Amino acid sequence: xxxxxxxxxxxxxxxxxxxxxxxxxxxxxxxxxxxxxxxxxxxxxxxxxxxxxxxxxxxxxxxxxxxxxxxxxxxxxxxxxxxxxxxxxxxxxxxxxxxxxxxxxxxxxxxxxxxxxxxxxxxxxxxxxxxxxxxxxxxxxxxxxxxxxxxxxxxxxxxxxxxxxxxxxxxxxxxxxxxxxxxxxxxxxxxxxxxxxxxxxxxxxxxxxxxxxxxxxxxxxxxxxxxxxxxxxxx
Amino acid sequence: xxxxxxxxxxxxxxxxxxxxxxxxxxxxxxxxxxxxxxxxxxxxxxxxxxxxxxxxxxxxxxxxxxxxxxxxxxxxxxxxxxxxxxxxxxxxxxxxxxxxxxxxxxxxxxxxxxxxxxxxxxxxxxxxxxxxxxxxxxxxxxxxxxxxxxxxxxxxxxxxxxxxxxxxxxxxxxxxxxxxxxxxxxxxxxxxxxxxxxxxxxxxxxxxxxxxxxxxxxxxxxxxxxxxxxxxxxxxxxxxxxxxxxxxxxxxxxxxxxxxxxxxxxxxxxxxxxxxxxxxxxxxxxxxxxxxxxxxxxxxxxxxxxxxxxxxxxxxxxxxxxxxxxxxxxxxxxxxxxxxxxxxxxxxxxxxxxxxxxxxxxxxxxxxxxxxxxxxxxxxxxxxxxxxxxxxxxxxxxxxxxxxxxxxxxx
Ligand SMILES: Nc1ncnc2c1ncn2[C@@H]1O[C@H](COP(=O)(O)OP(=O)(O)OP(=O)(O)O)[C@@H](O)[C@H]1O
Ligand SMILES: [Mg+2]
Numbered sequence: 001x002x003x004x005x006x007x008x009x010x011x012x013x014x015x016x017x018x019x020x021x022x023x024x025x026x027x028x029x030x031x032x033x034x035x036x037x038x039x040x041x042x043x044x045x046x047x048x049x050x051x052x053x054x055x056x057x058x059x060x061x062x063x064x065x066x067x068x069x070x071x072x073x074x075x076x077x078x079x080x081x082x083x084x085x086x087x088x089x090x091x092x093x094x095x096x097x098x099x100x101x102x103x104x105x106x107x108x109x110x111x112x113x114x115x116x117x118x119x120x121x122x123x124x125x126x127x128x129x130x131x132x133x134x135x136x137x138x139x140x141x142x143x144x145x146x147x148x149x150x151x152x153x154x155x156x157x158x159x160x161x162x163x164x165x166x167x168x169x170x171x172x173x174x175x176x177x178x179x180x181x182x183x184x185x186x187x188x189x190x191x192x193x194x195x196x197x198x199x200x201x202x203x204x205x206x207x208x209x210x211x212x213x214x215x216x217x218x219x220x221x222x223x224x225x226x227x228x229x230x231x232x233x234x235x
Numbered sequence: 236x237x238x239x240x241x242x243x244x245x246x247x248x249x250x251x252x253x254x255x256x257x258x259x260x261x262x263x264x265x266x267x268x269x270x271x272x273x274x275x276x277x278x279x280x281x282x283x284x285x286x287x288x289x290x291x292x293x294x295x296x297x298x299x300x301x302x303x304x305x306x307x308x309x310x311x312x313x314x315x316x317x318x319x320x321x322x323x324x325x326x327x328x329x330x331x332x333x334x335x336x337x338x339x340x341x342x343x344x345x346x347x348x349x350x351x352x353x354x355x356x357x358x359x360x361x362x363x364x365x366x367x368x369x370x371x372x373x374x375x376x377x378x379x380x381x382x383x384x385x386x387x388x389x390x391x392x393x394x395x396x397x398x399x400x401x402x403x404x405x406x407x408x409x410x411x412x413x414x415x416x417x418x419x420x421x422x423x424x425x426x427x428x429x430x431x432x433x434x435x436x437x438x439x440x441x442x443x444x445x446x447x448x449x450x451x452x453x454x455x456x457x458x459x460x461x462x463x464x465x466x467x468x469x470x471x472x473x474x475x476x477x478x479x480x481x482x483x484x485x486x487x488x489x490x491x492x493x494x495x496x497x498x499x500x501x502x503x504x505x506x507x508x509x510x511x512x513x514x515x516x517x518x519x520x521x522x523x524x525x526x527x528x529x530x531x532x533x534x535x536x537x538x539x540x541x542x543x544x545x546x547x548x549x550x551x552x553x554x555x556x557x558x559x560x561x562x563x564x565x566x567x568x569x570x571x572x573x574x575x576x577x578x579x580x581x582x583x584x585x586x587x588x589x590x591x592x593x594x595x596x597x598x599x600x601x602x603x604x605x606x607x608x609x610x611x612x613x614x615x616x617x618x619x620x621x622x623x624x625x626x627x628x629x630x631x632x633x634x635x636x637x638x639x640x641x642x643x644x645x646x
Binding site: 048051053054055073074077078080081082086088092093094096097101105106108109110113114153157 | 548
């Protein structure tokens with residue numbers, strides 16, 4: 001599903017910062033992997049490149065068999081819209097739209113009609129236990145609720161890949177466990193999932209942990225998440 | 236359809252932002268219009284005061300030759316005829332209509348009242364030449380002159396001598412030396428005048444008095460902007476007349492050419508200065524309005540950078556985001572722009588009425604009459620709207636161009 005070959009990325013700020021140094025990575029369809037590493041090791045940078053939110057300097061990135069390089073803006077927008085769902089630490093919901101409208105927004109950009117959009121959005125909110133909150137604005141929701149809204153938004157278009165940057169970073173341990181359980185269930189439907197996290201408890205709930213250090217992959221740890229009880233709070 | 240619903244929702248959910256942007260635009264246009272109206276008001280007041288000096292009037296008087304020329308001796312008096320009128324009207328581009336002034340001394344009666352009258356036979360253009368101010372009715376027109384109508388424009392003093400308080404002079408017939416003239420207008424008395432301010436058509440009086448030689452011609456000249464222009468024009472006139480009457484073009488006593496050019500030029504200078512001043516103020520207002528509107532548009536777009544980033548992450552195309560932002564700003568600027576325009580015009584109108592009440596009946600040196608030129612108002616409004624939209628467009632285009640992740644993390 002995802003193949004990275006010798007990906008390099010340098011930020012040209014006051015001082016050039018070589019963040020990703022020749023990353024090679026292969027993630028198969030339906031895999032659920034996590035990325036760990038120290039702060040500043042380049043996790044978010046890597047994830048943003050995977051999500052075509054940022055560009056890379058050299059190397060090749062194949063997504064769903066297609067080379068992601070020198071895309072036009074419209075091609076990039078279409079790929080994001082059809083293949084990728086994002087979950088962010090800070091939720092990134094649009095404040096003046098209700099929970100339902102936020103979930104329905106990606107469908108607007110797929111030219112789905114209004115009625116269908118809202119119906120689908122409600123379905124997904126119901127799935128995450130938020131039916132009663134459909135008409136509430138983001139500032140009326142708790143952190144866990146907001147993250148569930150953003151998960152509904154990420155999933156409503158049936159993407160092939162979910163990219164989550166510290167999805168539990170702003171949540172307490174109980175809510176984090178709930179979120180991970182939902183993500184696990186989503187993964188069960190066959191969606192490829194990449195989660196950036198600081199917490200080992202979260203990482204252990206994925207199939208593989210990719211350890212990033214100073215812009216290179218240090219090692220890849222294989223887990224056995226079946227042994228973990230997802231209903232348990234994360235230590 | 237969906238597109239418009241999205242737009243309407245974005246506008247109504249962000250009421251404060253919509254209102255602030257709209258208010259900035261309404262206010263800008265409002266102030267602009269009120270100031271333009273005030274400026275025009277001052278201008279109107281000034282032009283009313285100077286109206287008798289705002290035309291370049293020429294007068295030609297007959298004289299006597301002082302140099303022999305082509306077999307003619309000296310001391311030959313030069314009088315004007317219809318030939319001169321035709322020559323000036325047809326061959327000189329800067330002259331529209333020439334009016335001689337012929338006089339008649341008589342006795343006017345109406346019912347049992349009578350008065351001496353000293354009347355002038357003139358053509359329609361004389362109203363502007365002598366700055367005749369009508370109080371009622373109208374001045375002599377082309378038809379009156381063409382058909383030798385027996386009509387008369389009387390001044391206040393003659394009216395008071397012939398008509399009782401309750402009698403309405405317009406349409407009445409007064410008798411002057413056995414001929415009945417219909418009163419078509421009443422004009423103000425001239426302040427400094429030796430009489431001759433009751434007017435009948437030139438052709439009528441010419442026919443009655445059997446005159447064919449005139450000693451004075453009056454006309455308005457257009458298009459002379461400087462002293463040099465006027466001097467050259469005077470020379471040109473003298474040459475033309477010298478040719479027709481066969482006198483030496485250098486003979487300055489054959490005809491006397493006088494003009495009110497100095498007063499005229501001075502007045503024009505004052506007018507132009509005021510006009511320039513008003514334009515500068517208006518222009519400054521317009522610029523400050525544009526800057527204000529542009530700033531608020533820029534700020535709102537900056538504010539929306541995060542939203543733009545999120546939308547892009549969800550798969551929005553740049554074109555679609557740009558289209559909604561521009562449409563939103565177009566709607567706001569248009570609606571609020573027109574609100575501001577109407578409020579400004581209402582304020583100018585109301586202000587004008589109040590000023591008129593205050594000034595009524597008082598001896599004020601300057602009457603301020605606010606007025607607005609609807610074309611300028613519309614143009615200014617349109618300009619502000621266009622600038623507002625452009626001011627929203629460029630930052631929006633920049634915000635849409637940057638990478639989605641940068642837009643999302645923008646703070
Ligand atoms: N837009 C940018 N311009 C310049 N430098 C950047 C930019 N974004 C990130 N960096 C730098 O690149 C390095 C990697 O950043 P990145 O956000 O990928 O780290 P991370 O692994 O996600 O860290 P964290 O765990 O703190 O989120 C950091 O040193 C960061 O300061
Ligand atoms: Mg990060």
